[in-house]
Amino acid sequence: MKNILVTGGAGYIGSHIVEKLVSLKKKIIIVDNLSTGYKKLVNKKTKFYKKNILNIGEVKKIIKKHEIDSIIHLAGSLSINIGERYPKRYYRNNVIGTQHLLKACEQSKIKNFLFSSSAAVYKDGLYKVNESSKLKPKSVYGKTKLKAENLIKKRCKEKKINYGILRYFNVVGASPSGKIGLINKGGHLFKNFSAEILKKKPIFKIFGKNYKTPDKTTIRDYIHVYDLAEVHIKVLREISIKNTSIILNCGYGKGISVLSVLNEFKKQLQKNIKISILKRRKGDMEKIIADNKKLLRFIKWKPKFNKLNILVKSSIQWEKKLSRL
Numbered sequence: 001m002k003n004i005l006v007t008g009g010a011g012y013i014g015s016h017i018v019e020k021l022v023s024l025k026k027k028i029i030i031v032d033n034l035s036t037g038y039k040k041l042v043n044k045k046t047k048f049y050k051k052n053i054l055n056i057g058e059v060k061k062i063i064k065k066h067e068i069d070s071i072i073h074l075a076g077s078l079s080i081n082i083g084e085r086y087p088k089r090y091y092r093n094n095v096i097g098t099q100h101l102l103k104a105c106e107q108s109k110i111k112n113f114l115f116s117s118s119a120a121v122y123k124d125g126l127y128k129v130n131e132s133s134k135l136k137p138k139s140v141y142g143k144t145k146l147k148a149e150n151l152i153k154k155r156c157k158e159k160k161i162n163y164g165i166l167r168y169f170n171v172v173g174a175s176p177s178g179k180i181g182l183i184n185k186g187g188h189l190f191k192n193f194s195a196e197i198l199k200k201k202p203i204f205k206i207f208g209k210n211y212k213t214p215d216k217t218t219i220r221d222y223i224h225v226y227d228l229a230e231v232h233i234k235v236l237r238e239i240s241i242k243n244t245s246i247i248l249n250c251g252y253g254k255g256i257s258v259l260s261v262l263n264e265f266k267k268q269l270q271k272n273i274k275i276s277i278l279k280r281r282k283g284d285m286e287k288i289i290a291d292n293k294k295l296l297r298f299i300k301w302k303p304k305f306n307k308l309n310i311l312v313k314s315s316i317q318w319e320k321k322l323s324r325l
């Protein structure tokens with residue numbers, strides 16, 4: 001765990017993981033094609049390559065040149081909506097992209113490989129899922145993530161690379177440093193609400209209010225991006241020390257409905273906000289919460305931001321800051 005390659009390190013979650021790793025004095029190399037990432041999220045204390053992970057030759061050279069021993073693979077496409085419209089594009093970026101990255105690891109000194117998977121790989125409607133729950137992705141995006149997981153398991157086993165597959169639930173919030181946060185909209189609930197509040201006449205959009213949940217809106221398990229970044233560092237350390245591989249859910253284990261999020265935003269803003277109920281979006285799951293017992297057994301982790309009011313506050317603060325940048 002000395003020289004770490006972070007694919008997608010110019011993106012939202014990647015930049016937070018990098019910020020933490022840099023503070024631990026790790027040598028960080030970033031490969032990102034800036035398709036949804038931003039140059040201003042690239043940490044200045046890293047070596048940045050604007051490259052596509054599909055380019056095996058280029059990535060291979062980078063791995064060799066910097067004697068990379070660990071990879072954190074976040075590069076990918078993640079909008080549920082866009083994935084439904086462009087399945088081939090999603091397959092190419094998420095599945096073939098991962099396959100090519102794994103190819104680029106051949107004949108290298110890579111020992112550890114962490115992958116950003118998603119709760120979208122699980123069957124819908126199970127409510128609380130553990131890592132052995134039924135896998136039946138509803139969306140194109142979820143299908144591509146599951147395919148990528150399977151490729152990683154197979155190749156890493158063959159090449160004796162320790163892997164950690166991290167199934168993130170819904171990631172929100174921004175770094176306490178105030179320097180980085182979510183820029184891209186892409187259908188994130190917290191982002192959409194935070195961006196609306198800066199407008200003169202904000203409207204909160206709810207996609208579907210006819211789900212079989214107590215308040216009829218979808219339920220998710222939100223995790224703060226900084227807590228998630230810490231999970232990566234701890235899991236990477238553990239798989240490396242124990243020479244093992246693991247699949248882990250990354251969430252707080254708490255279900256929060258869209259309506260509860262909306263009410264918290266309203267409470268913190270003390271502003272009159274119009275609500276617009278729209279129809280369900282294709283591919284959206286009804287409810288999903290992480291059973292995170294396995295994660296808590298594997299690492300010593302005490303989340304620092306696991307309260308709805310903190311998550312909302314963090315998102316609003318970043319959005320205000322972003323509007324001034």
Ligand SMILES: NC(=O)c1ccc[n+]([C@@H]2O[C@H](COP(=O)([O-])OP(=O)(O)OC[C@H]3O[C@@H](n4cnc5c(N)ncnc54)[C@H](O)[C@@H]3O)[C@@H](O)[C@H]2O)c1
Pocket residue numbers: 007008009010011012013014031032033034035036037038051052053054073074075076077078093097116117118119167168169170171172184
């Ligand atoms: N945000 C969430 O709530 C969430 C939940 C579950 C899983 N994930 C996964 O986490 C990862 C990071 O997500 P994010 O929210 O930071 O999104 P993001 O779009 O901010 O980050 C993805 C980064 O990957 C880069 N990228 C995409 N395709 C690439 C390619 N072919 N070559 C090189 N770089 C490429 C983009 O430019 C971007 O910087 C994704 O793999 C996503 O599927 C995110």
